[in-house]
Amino acid sequence: MTAGPRVFTGEATDPIWSDHAACRGIPPNVFCVDNNSQQLDIDSARNICNSCPVRIDCLEHALANQEHGMMWGGLTDDERKKYQTAVRNRARRARQGQTELFEVV
Numbered sequence: 001m002t003a004g005p006r007v008f009t010g011e012a013t014d015p016i017w018s019d020h021a022a023c024r025g026i027p028p029n030v031f032c033v034d035n036n037s038q039q040l041d042i043d044s045a046r047n048i049c050n051s052c053p054v055r056i057d058c059l060e061h062a063l064a065n066q067e068h069g070m071m072w073g074g075l076t077d078d079e080r081k082k083y084q085t086a087v088r089n090r091a092r093r094a095r096q097g098q099t100e101l102f103e104v105v
Contacts, residue, residue: 015061022052031070035078042076049074 018024023031026048033042049055049071059073063084068077075083 015057017054017057017061020054021058022048022054028070031072033071034076042071045071046074 030041030048031045033045049058052058052074055073057073059075059080061067062072062075062080070077072080
């Protein structure tokens with residue numbers, strides 16, 4: 001069973017950066033998007049994320065805590081998986097001495 005999306009409530013256990021999140025106070029269902037969501041819903045959530053001053057902190061939090069079920073740091077679950085794969089591949093190529101440039105997401 002998967003837990004529902006996390007919502008930062010201003011409690012002491014919330015990450016400090018969440019106080020500055022552009023999504024603070026917005027209903028969490030706005031960010032419950034995936035590949036089956038309508039593009040308008042994905043774009044609406046992403047527009048909020050794109051204006052967020054703590055977007056990178058949010059993305060790092062989602063990756064470190066394996067958050068699922070909603071957009072974090074401007075990326076859906078599937079996009080975060082692709083991002084993590086690209087980062088791992090880049091690290092592997094760097095260890096092998098390969099330095100070509102590529103697009104992460």
